[in-house]
Amino acid sequence: MLISILVSLMVIAGTAQADTNPRFDLICEGTQRLSNPMLGVLKESPWSQRIAVDMDLELFCNEGCTAPSRIARVTADAIHFAISEKPEVVTVVAVADGQFYHTQIGEVQGNRYVETMVGSCRKADFTPFPQSSF
Numbered sequence: 001m002l003i004s005i006l007v008s009l010m011v012i013a014g015t016a017q018a019d020t021n022p023r024f025d026l027i028c029e030g031t032q033r034l035s036n037p038m039l040g041v042l043k044e045s046p047w048s049q050r051i052a053v054d055m056d057l058e059l060f061c062n063e064g065c066t067a068p069s070r071i072a073r074v075t076a077d078a079i080h081f082a083i084s085e086k087p088e089v090v091t092v093v094a095v096a097d098g099q100f101y102h103t104q105i106g107e108v109q110g111n112r113y114v115e116t117m118v119g120s121c122r123k124a125d126f127t128p129f130p131q132s133s134f
Contacts, residue, residue: 104116
């Protein structure tokens with residue numbers, strides 16, 4: 001059976017004024033938990049990530065990336081950042097309140113793991129993508 005990666009991020013509702021800028025960052029903070037189905041929670045720690053998004057170019061770049069990645073699909077409810085196979089990943093930010101949820105299920109040296117991150121995101125000014133060396 002194929003396991004799909006679906007990384008989805010919904011556009012967060014901004015302030016009372018409509019924010020139509022197609023280039024923005026999302027600053028997300030919360031708690032990261034690594035667990036094993038047999039052993040339970042292995043590690044829990046604070047987590048944060050900044051994601052630069054350009055809706056016009058349909059590109060995004062996680063903090064520290066060397067080049068932007070293509071957004072796979074945009075719907076009225078969500079931005080689907082990536083769709084592929086193994087490991088299974090789902091990341092969602094709610095439109096109404098910016099609540100963040102991420103889960104990744106994978107396997108390392110025969111041991112299955114589940115990584116979850118929960119928290120919230122807020123919009124920020126756009127951070128330009130790294131320049132290509134070509």
